Amino acid sequence: MKDLKGTFLFAQSGGPTSVINASCCGALMEALKNPNVTQVLGAEYGVKGILEERFFDIRKEDSYELELLKYTPSSILGSCRYKLKDFSVDEEDYLKILNVFKKYDIRFFLYNGGNDSMDTCNKISKYFEYKGYNCNVIGVPKTIDNDLYGTDHCPGYGSASKFIATSLMEIYQDVHVYDQGRIVFVEIMGRNAGWLACSAMIPEIKGFGPDLLYLPEQPFDLDKFFSDVIDVSKKKNGKVIAVISEGVKDKGGNYISESLSNCKSDSFGHTQLGGICEVLASIASTKYNLKVRPIKLSLLQRCSAHIASLTDINEAYNAGKYACKYAIEGYTDKMVVFERDKNSKEYRINYVLSDLSLAANNEKTVPLEWIKDDNKGMKQEFFDYVLPLINGKSEYPTEDGLPRYARLKKVLYKL
Amino acid sequence: MKDLKGTFLFAQSGGPTSVINASCCGALMEALKNPNVTQVLGAEYGVKGILEERFFDIRKEDSYELELLKYTPSSILGSCRYKLKDFSVDEEDYLKILNVFKKYDIRFFLYNGGNDSMDTCNKISKYFEYKGYNCNVIGVPKTIDNDLYGTDHCPGYGSASKFIATSLMEIYQDVHVYDQGRIVFVEIMGRNAGWLACSAMIPEIKGFGPDLLYLPEQPFDLDKFFSDVIDVSKKKNGKVIAVISEGVKDKGGNYISESLSNCKSDSFGHTQLGGICEVLASIASTKYNLKVRPIKLSLLQRCSAHIASLTDINEAYNAGKYACKYAIEGYTDKMVVFERDKNSKEYRINYVLSDLSLAANNEKTVPLEWIKDDNKGMKQEFFDYVLPLINGKSEYPTEDGLPRYARLKKVLYKL
Numbered sequence: 079m080k081d082l083k084g085t086f087l088f089a090q091s092g093g094p095t096s097v098i099n100a101s102c103c104g105a106l107m108e109a110l111k112n113p114n115v116t117q118v119l120g121a122e123y124g125v126k127g128i129l130e131e132r133f134f135d136i137r138k139e140d141s142y143e144l145e146l147l148k149y150t151p152s153s154i155l156g157s158c159r160y161k162l163k164d165f166s167v168d169e170e171d172y173l174k175i176l177n178v179f180k181k182y183d184i185r186f187f188l189y190n191g192g193n194d195s196m197d198t199c200n201k202i203s204k205y206f207e208y209k210g211y212n213c214n215v216i217g218v219p220k221t222i223d224n225d226l227y228g229t230d231h232c233p234g235y236g237s238a239s240k241f242i243a244t245s246l247m248e249i250y251q252d253v254h255v256y257d258q259g260r261i262v263f264v265e266i267m268g269r270n271a272g273w274l275a276c277s278a279m280i281p282e283i284k285g286f287g288p289d290l291l292y293l294p295e296q297p298f299d300l301d302k303f304f305s306d307v308i309d310v311s312k313k314k315n316g317k318v319i320a321v322i323s324e325g326v327k328d329k330g331g332n333y334i335s336e337s338l339s340n341c342k343s344d345s346f347g348h349t350q351l352g353g354i355c356e357v358l359a360s361i362a363s364t365k366y367n368l369k370v371r372p373i374k375l376s377l378l379q380r381c382s383a384h385i386a387s388l389t390d391i392n393e394a395y396n397a398g399k400y401a402c403k404y405a406i407e408g409y410t411d412k413m414v415v416f417e418r419d420k421n422s423k424e425y426r427i428n429y430v431l432s433d434l435s436l437a438a439n440n441e442k443t444v445p446l447e448w449i450k451d452d453n454k455g456m457k458q459e460f461f462d463y464v465l466p467l468i469n470g471k472s473e474y475p476t477e478d479g480l481p482r483y484a485r486l487k488k489v490l491y492k493l
Numbered sequence: 494m495k496d497l498k499g500t501f502l503f504a505q506s507g508g509p510t511s512v513i514n515a516s517c518c519g520a521l522m523e524a525l526k527n528p529n530v531t532q533v534l535g536a537e538y539g540v541k542g543i544l545e546e547r548f549f550d551i552r553k554e555d556s557y558e559l560e561l562l563k564y565t566p567s568s569i570l571g572s573c574r575y576k577l578k579d580f581s582v583d584e585e586d587y588l589k590i591l592n593v594f595k596k597y598d599i600r601f602f603l604y605n606g607g608n609d610s611m612d613t614c615n616k617i618s619k620y621f622e623y624k625g626y627n628c629n630v631i632g633v634p635k636t637i638d639n640d641l642y643g644t645d646h647c648p649g650y651g652s653a654s655k656f657i658a659t660s661l662m663e664i665y666q667d668v669h670v671y672d673q674g675r676i677v678f679v680e681i682m683g684r685n686a687g688w689l690a691c692s693a694m695i696p697e698i699k700g701f702g703p704d705l706l707y708l709p710e711q712p713f714d715l716d717k718f719f720s721d722v723i724d725v726s727k728k729k730n731g732k733v734i735a736v737i738s739e740g741v742k743d744k745g746g747n748y749i750s751e752s753l754s755n756c757k758s759d760s761f762g763h764t765q766l767g768g769i770c771e772v773l774a775s776i777a778s779t780k781y782n783l784k785v786r787p788i789k790l791s792l793l794q795r796c797s798a799h800i801a802s803l804t805d806i807n808e809a810y811n812a813g814k815y816a817c818k819y820a821i822e823g824y825t826d827k828m829v830v831f832e833r834d835k836n837s838k839e840y841r842i843n844y845v846l847s848d849l850s851l852a853a854n855n856e857k858t859v860p861l862e863w864i865k866d867d868n869k870g871m872k873q874e875f876f877d878y879v880l881p882l883i884n885g886k887s888e889y890p891t892e893d894g895l896p897r898y899a900r901l902k903k904v905l906y907k908l
Contacts, residue, residue, distance in 0.1 A: 094666070094667055094670050101625070122672075123671065123672045125796060126672065150666070151663050151666050151672045152663075152666035152667045152669075153670050156670060156671070156672060157670045157671055158672070159671070175770060198862050240894060243894075243895060244797075244799050244895060244896060245793055245797065247566075247895060247896065247898075248792075248793065248796040248797055248798060248799070249792055249793070249796065251509070251565070251566050251567035251796055251898070252509055252566070252567045252792050252795065252796040254567075255509050255568050255571060255572045256538065256571070256572055256573060256574070257537075257538045257541065257571060257573070262792075279897065281895065283893060284892070284893075284895060288899075293688070347494050352646075352661060356771065371791070372790070373789075373791045373793075374788075374789065374791075376786070376788045377663075377664055377667045377677075377786070377788060378660055378663065378664070378788075378793075380667065381663040381666055381667040382660065382663055382665060383665065383756045384800055385799055385800070387894065420600070446730070465893055465894060468893075468894035468895070469893075469894045470894070471891065476886065477699070477801065478698060478880055478883075479655060479658075479698070479880060479883035479884045480658060480659060480662060480695065480696065480699060480883070480886075481662065483662075483666070483699075483701075
């Protein structure tokens with residue numbers, strides 16, 4: 079617990095989400111009004127902007143535009159995927175960072191990102207401690223993948239889930255419009271965790287659910303997959319919606335998308351052939367004479383802010399706000415996490431602290447006991463978990479029929 | 494002009510849109526309250542349902558659920574792609590239809606669809622006239638492609654445009670988040686008309702527009718395409734967003750997607766390899782060493798009702814409502830079309846009638862004089878045309894964080 083006074087710095091890192099800027103908004107708003115904060119800065123392109131001393135002067139921004147960050151997808155300050163080595167191996171970047179922090183008198187530092195970013199944040203925090211530099215470092219979680227350890231869920235996941243669930247509900251309507259059979263395979267993001275793919279099952283509660291679900295948490299078998307598809311097709315008049323996580327692996331733990339696209343590149347000169355559903359659709363055609371439409375929700379999963387969850391926006395905002403409060407109160411080397419209030423009948427979240435090192439070194443996957451047998455989807459436990467997270471509509475302002483995003487001046491701060 | 498009294502029949506046909514059910518809603522609401530209408534029926538799966546006498550009794554439906562049709566994507570009654578031969582060639586289907594119409598005393602018939610459906614509608618209408626059967630037949634336009642002749646625009650286009658424009662705006666945010674280069678190719682629907690692909694340019698008015706646009710209205714040259722991409726990449730720090738219509742053709746009028754995927758199937762055993770952007774991304778990788786992410790908005794373009802345009806919903810509703818009014822007033826063999834009021838400063842649409850045969854035999858493409866040179870996008874004329882069509886948010890009700898769709902009982906009508 080160190081009570082400090084000085085410059086506040088916020089930086090964003092990793093892949094964007096629909097609500098990452100809501101955390102930025104919450105943190106900046108809190109910092110701007112706190113008397114212990116002498117200056118409020120935002121780093122351009124994450125840790126890269128720190129190394130290059132590229133800081134935006136947040137006090138120069140319009141408060142209305144800052145408010146609009148709640149509705150503006152993707153990292154407004156710019157992001158990076160920059161991996162810091164351990165400082166015992168290579169101290170160069172750390173020394174640079176330390177000197178920049180000293181030069182700008184940065185005493186409060188918030189880093190907003192996923193697992194890798196929490197690792198970066200943890201390393202910087204540990205280095206400052208080792209060097210005796212007083213700075214309160216707090217991680218702000220963010221990832222559509224929902225794979226961060228130690229938190230009930232991650233900001234960004236609810237909105238991506240809402241987009242995926244709504245899109246699958248819409249796709250269901252489309253697939254069932256004719257009296258002929260139609261088969262679609264939908265590819266969902268999520269790396270090694272099936273959280274996002276599970277969200278595709280949410281429409282089931284309305285009677286519009288996909289038929290089959292394949293998660294990275296369970297081994298994927300190609301023959302079993304096609305036997306499942308053919309089975310559903312027989313039962314449902316040729317209509318099948320199968321959802322496949324991009325991260326499905328075989329029994330040996332190898333990514334199916336990689337092993338299959340290796341097959342392809344052998345006979346096709348190392349071309350990049352798109353995702354797993356394209357490949358599965360191709361096999362369906364050649365081996366099973368099935369016509370399949372592959373659908374990849376792609377980038378839209380992480381940037382479709384127009385259908386962000388209001389709950390997610392508010393929680394992301396609060397994650398940033400509490401991170402700032404905790405830093406100013408004197409906490410360091412922590413990450414803000416969401417604790418679901420188990421004593422409350424209503425859904426309620428408490429914003430508490432967890433050790434950064436826990437998030438940096440662990441990955442949270444879908445509990446196996448929540449998954450139905452035979453790729454038939456999810457059990458009630460999952461729906462109980464996820465439904466509060468997609469609740470509420472984003473009431474974003476519009477202009478000319480389009481969302482009105484924040485327009486920041488991004489005035490570079492010079493000492 | 495035939496003043497009739499009897500059963501009112503509504504049917505849906507062709508590919509779905511986000512607002513096709515709004516037209517259904519408008520027509521059914523109007524029919525239900527008209528004293529000349531003795532019974533209100535909806536055919537299952539378009540003309541197929543007529544041939545098989547599968548009719549839903551609309552009077553059995555809840556009015557609240559019927560209202561929800563405004564927000565429910567895809568054809569609620571079921572659709573078909575059933576092509577009627579000319580009755581001079583094969584009269585069988587026509588005789589069957591005529592007998593069914595006589596049996597159920599159907600005197601008002603509305604058919605909701607695109608070019609092919611208007612052709613069907615026109616043929617049935619002509620056949621009834623030839624047989625001296627009194628029935629007022631009116632076409633209700635619908636297509637996201639916006640290629641129907643004789644109307645300022647088509648119901649369905651505005652909502653698809655709004656989804657595409659908003660998604661491209663979000664993709665722009667995502668692509669520009671890192672300081673490294675990123676190239677994406679986005680494939681847009683629209684068959685032989687570039688209207689939908691043009692809509693991808695709308696974010697340009699906010700400064701978030703794609704860099705390059707390829708329409709079916711202009712010949713597509715592969716070398717020119719890659720030279721354009723490389724050119725933009727050099728100027729814009731490696732960041733490129735190129736939008737390609739699925740219907741682009743070479744100088745000889747052959748679809749690029751077909752000619753390219755033929756190349757592919759030769760060396761890969763007639764597999765189905767997805768859309769044009771997958772193929773272009775593959776060429777980018779092998780021939781130009783460029784890493785490209787192909788994005789296909791796929792079915793979402795025609796079913797993402799959660800971001801439907803309020804203007805489009807209202808106009809689609811009115812198209813159905815006026816079609817019903819006109820049929821009851823005694824008009825037949827016509828289609829309801831949108832006429833933009835040129836004397837009004839505010840955007841205003843008049844719902845007038847046009848000959849069905851005009852829509853059945855013509856296709857409307859993007860005016861060449863609206864297109865900028867060198868695939869740089871669209872001129873102001875296009876934005877003036879399209880902006881009113883994407884105006885307003887759909888205020889759809891929700892349940893458990895998901896859109897609440899109409900739940901029809903679909904009680905089969907028996908004489």
